[in-house]
Amino acid sequence: MDSNLFSRRRAERFAQLLDEADGGRRHHVRSRADDRLTELVAIGQQLRTSRPAAPVDPEFRTGLRAMLVATAEREGIGAAPTERPATTTGHSPATTSGRTFLPAVTARRARARGAILIGVAAGAIAVSGISAASENAVPGDALYGMKRSTERAQLALASSDISRGQLFLDFARTRLDEAGTLRGDRAGFTAVLDDMDADTRQGVRLLTTTAARRAEPAGLDAVNAFLTGQRREVAALLNTVTRSERDRTRRSLALLDAIRKRSDGLRAAIACDLATPATSDALGPVPGSCPGDR
Template sequence: MPAVDDILSSRRRAERFAQLLDEANGGRRHHVRSRVDGQLVQLVAVGQRLAADPPTVEVDPDFRTGLRAMLLATAEREGLGTAPAAGEPAATRTASARGSLLPAVTARRARARGAILIGIAVGAIAVSGISAASENAVPGDALYGMKRSKESAQLALASSDISRGQLFLDFARTRLGEAAELRGDRLGFSAVLDDMDADTRQGIRLLTTAAVQRGEAASLDTVNTFVTSQRRAVGKLLDGADRADRERTRRSLVLLESIRERSDALRAAIGCGLPAPRTSDTLGPAPAACPGAR
């Protein structure tokens, strides 16, 4: 018989999985972290994928018939659905009334219980290596949706805006690798670079905003490091590219240059003690120039 601690641990894991899946699907964020969050990332990703594209399941007619018979027998044995006999004790009638409330309670918990049930299926799929196999998928591959769902799960598990910002920059690096695989596919190449630039903007906005809020210029080091390495890697896409791909690649290079200029301006503004900027754009706070600066 499993130990009580093991039972409680399994229950907490299931409840935490239900929370994370709910958050990943747009539910209320709980702003808490658990030591098992890292283990649940892939499960949340697969759970999202299953919810978005549920597999087709055909129930065997014999199984359906047998299950119905078992449920009816259980209902008869437990007295479910039968009216109380005349003169039945009040305590029994109270218990019956309480039982009538169970469907309402079950409905309120359906979402969490559904997530737990999905988790059972997810566990079987995750250990089969599907999630790991999706790492090298590119747009158009069967497992690419799984790959993106895993990224959404990672964002849901992030504990702060800085962590989310760094994740978005990691995703931008991933999109760059996908673009390199799609060279020659004009539509696919351009679409992946669009996603790369969107991830870049999201990450930079979160990181620059955090740097201004904290008043720490050192927080911009991550931004500068990313721009330096990413600009070098994006530049390699120009080699041997046709005219359309070169033009699209240059737009991403222009974005990286704008980010570097914004980072330098914010670093200067923080250094000279300017108040936090009141305006912002897709790259985050837009600072004013320091007094006396040209």
């Protein structure tokens, strides 16, 4: 599906196809996008008649509602039309029994925007059920892409850097669990540990940056709690993997040790009331030395 799927013209055509599927007037037009749009209409019809087997998470429902409300406000969907200024020709919008009719173009655009919202809502509800089924997927499984997409959605809905940082560390734990199922698959094992280390760096950077900015160690406490369990589990892999996989695992252990050193240094800097460090790297702020350590 290309990035221009919901351009104005295609959105209006999508709205027409939805009307036709619901028994509305048939439009004797056709576009090059009809084949793809027809597939989406069919999916929409199926979603109306079936519900996900898995329950929808309350947090997901709340986040989805907020997203739809924000989109509706931004697009002006559902808002009363503003009055038009009187024209010099004396013409006014057509009325019947005191009701003012929107111009045909405005009505079509409203239907198109509504169709987009319906598509987003229906797709999101369906995804919520599929994502629940994908929780135990591992690289190579059909639902693994859905699992990673769900993680990105969680990050998008996170309300603060601390929440996002903790989510990244949770994902690093998940990647470690996946690595245990890929022993003997050198390429897959290496790839999932690369992802684990990337998630670890992202989470640690967010948490250490917040701790330094606020001069509060709460973010560092979360980092240390992660390190305690994660290092133990990564070290346990050394006894079960091949030689080449063992070398790659040691790199992840070295990263965790570097994070512990960084966390301890920032904690000491906060305790001696050092100003926010001016330099940073992949792990976040680089702490200076307290006066007594010089």
